[in-house]
Amino acid sequence: MKKNKRFIILILFFLIFIILFLLHGVIINKEKREQVVKIGFYDDYPHFYIDHRGNVCGYYKDITEKLAEKLNFKIEYVNGKVPELLKELKNGEIDLVFGINKLPEREELFDFTNNPINNEMKLIYTNNDIKYGDLEGLNGMKMGYIEDELDNEWILDYLSKRNINVELVNGSSYKAIKTLLVENKVDFIVDNPDSDIKNKGKNIKEIFQFSSGPKYIVANKNNNELIKKIDKSLTTINLNSYLDNDNYIKKTHNFIIAIINKNIIHLIVFILIIILFNRGKKGIAKILKKKKIYNDLKKDNYILYYQPIVDFRNNTIRSVEALLRLKKDGQLLTPNYFMNIIEEANMMKEITLWVLNKVIKDYNIISCYNNINEENFYISINVSFNEIKDIEFLKKIVKIVNDNKIIKNSICLEIIEKFGVEEVEKIQKNIKFLRENGILIAIDDFGVEYSNLDLLKKIDSNIIKLDKFFADGINDSEISIKVIGFILDICRLSNKSIVIEGIEKKEQVDIIKTFLYEKIYIQGYYFSKPLDINSLKDYTF
Numbered sequence: 001m002k003k004n005k006r007f008i009i010l011i012l013f014f015l016i017f018i019i020l021f022l023l024h025g026v027i028i029n030k031e032k033r034e035q036v037v038k039i040g041f042y043d044d045y046p047h048f049y050i051d052h053r054g055n056v057c058g059y060y061k062d063i064t065e066k067l068a069e070k071l072n073f074k075i076e077y078v079n080g081k082v083p084e085l086l087k088e089l090k091n092g093e094i095d096l097v098f099g100i101n102k103l104p105e106r107e108e109l110f111d112f113t114n115n116p117i118n119n120e121m122k123l124i125y126t127n128n129d130i131k132y133g134d135l136e137g138l139n140g141m142k143m144g145y146i147e148d149e150l151d152n153e154w155i156l157d158y159l160s161k162r163n164i165n166v167e168l169v170n171g172s173s174y175k176a177i178k179t180l181l182v183e184n185k186v187d188f189i190v191d192n193p194d195s196d197i198k199n200k201g202k203n204i205k206e207i208f209q210f211s212s213g214p215k216y217i218v219a220n221k222n223n224n225e226l227i228k229k230i231d232k233s234l235t236t237i238n239l240n241s242y243l244d245n246d247n248y249i250k251k252t253h254n255f256i257i258a259i260i261n262k263n264i265i266h267l268i269v270f271i272l273i274i275i276l277f278n279r280g281k282k283g284i285a286k287i288l289k290k291k292k293i294y295n296d297l298k299k300d301n302y303i304l305y306y307q308p309i310v311d312f313r314n315n316t317i318r319s320v321e322a323l324l325r326l327k328k329d330g331q332l333l334t335p336n337y338f339m340n341i342i343e344e345a346n347m348m349k350e351i352t353l354w355v356l357n358k359v360i361k362d363y364n365i366i367s368c369y370n371n372i373n374e375e376n377f378y379i380s381i382n383v384s385f386n387e388i389k390d391i392e393f394l395k396k397i398v399k400i401v402n403d404n405k406i407i408k409n410s411i412c413l414e415i416i417e418k419f420g421v422e423e424v425e426k427i428q429k430n431i432k433f434l435r436e437n438g439i440l441i442a443i444d445d446f447g448v449e450y451s452n453l454d455l456l457k458k459i460d461s462n463i464i465k466l467d468k469f470f471a472d473g474i475n476d477s478e479i480s481i482k483v484i485g486f487i488l489d490i491c492r493l494s495n496k497s498i499v500i501e502g503i504e505k506k507e508q509v510d511i512i513k514t515f516l517y518e519k520i521y522i523q524g525y526y527f528s529k530p531l532d533i534n535s536l537k538d539y540t541f
Helices: 002-022 024-033 061-071 081-091 106-111 148-159 174-182 223-236 246-262 264-298 337-346 348-366 385-390 391-402 422-428 426-438 452-456 468-471 478-494 506-512 533-537
Strands: 033-039 073-079 097-102 111-112 122-126 140-147 167-170 190-191 205-210 215-220 302-311 318-328 331-333 378-383 409-414 441-444 463-466 498-502 520-523
Touching: 061 073, 061 081, 081 097, 081 111, 097 223, 097 391, 106 205, 106 331, 111 148, 111 223, 140 148, 140 174, 140 409, 148 190, 174 426, 190 378, 190 533, 215 302, 223 378, 223 478, 246 452, 246 533, 264 348, 302 337, 318 348, 318 520, 331 452, 337 348, 348 378, 348 385, 348 391, 348 422, 378 441, 385 409, 391 426, 391 441, 422 426, 426 441, 452 478, 463 478, 468 478, 468 498, 478 498
Parallel strands: 033 073, 033 097, 140 167, 140 190, 318 378, 378 409, 409 441, 441 463, 463 498, 498 520
Antiparallel strands: 097 215, 111 215, 122 190, 122 205, 302 318, 302 520, 318 331
16 A cells, blocks of 8 residues: 555656646746735734844744745745835835734725734733733833834823833834843833743743734735735634745645646646645645654654643642643743644644643642642643534543543643534543542633533533633623633532633733632633743742
8 A cells, every 4th residue: 555655646747747747838928927016024023033044933934935936926025124114115115914913004004904813911021030021110110112003002002091101112023122131121112922032031020911902914005906916815824824845835836736737728627626735735744744743742742731720719720731832942831832733633632642741740849849738639631622512532531531540630632623512422421420520620711602501511611711801801891700600600509610812911901809609710911821830840829
């Protein structure tokens, strides 16, 4: 079987080589016809940055290449600062700038895509001993500042409204202000969640999280047709994923399709080639991704961070949630940047079992920490709906738990995918099987997409984790408070614990304290961000 696959792949690439050679002249003519699009480049890791070889890298670069492939244009990067690039865009010296917020005055000058390309949070990083959320501690301090950069302007306005005054120290780019912070020439800066800043300074930490709004691709008014085409293409691009090893295959595939349209004589041959090619492409891509994942596991590039779930009544850690991270190029990546590769490689179950084994090993360490006083302390891990449906996979989980002789109800499986009432029957027996074997069950992000409260009755879970949506609205929405109260009543009747996620402010905690239920707990940045196992040991309230 393996020999047959190798033979097919060899024949496939031989045919492609012959075709590309014969059509070499067509390729040259095609390249000559490609439009050159000038794109404004600015330092904004991990969206845009220059690697150690001097190459443009980042999330925006990946989107640019996909758009160039779909719309048949060549890319020319023009380096500069955002204010300078917007001036050049206005004057027609460049064609596009990525990652720009919409403002009324900007919409008068430029055309924006309807689809955002980025809506992530920003963080304040400091080298001072300031507690998370204590913005008043910034009063009188120096801020590394990028002039006219919207996230910087937003946080300045936010601080000003709270009578928090800071001294501005101008930097030309994100790289420049990070250097200022590392060299202690400023006290704090604004940067991305995946910034490399914490690797540059031992005492640098996060103290606040915010968003200035979604970011878009912006064009000169004369490029209205181009922005429309880009907007249409964005709907077909997975903006959460980086391009991977089969990128060159995808480009060749699209090129072959274009040639077919111009060479009807070769239609049948090309169709056969494409069929073989797609099969080979998927197989090769999957093998490459699996190899990369196994290599990362072997090198301990996957690590676990733990976010405390807190009993606010006595300031104790009730449990922790294990969160997967990936070390790459000196950075610590969240699942948004690598989980799609695991899914495409069909290795979710292998990774879940790896996480489970690591959690059990870590449990024996964490449960002995001085700050863990809860008798029924547990660690939760995330699982998908497909994993919960697979009884053979669940038997492997139970075997691992039993073989390690871990205390009953010390491991909790959080079902992270949304599902409806009609799908409950597929997992009821499996959940019963897990609970009978001493494994807790939690339903994650309950409340928004779980529109049918009948799920609370039908699923025999131990824990309900309430969606961050309610935490965000708890300060100013009476409806959110009443809905939480209603869900609490149901949990009380069914003896379920409830965890409210996404708590970031003291005001939210104060409101939650008014709910009279002894099994309500809190998870969020107000108490703690996710911590590595060593930092968790030193965590204090």
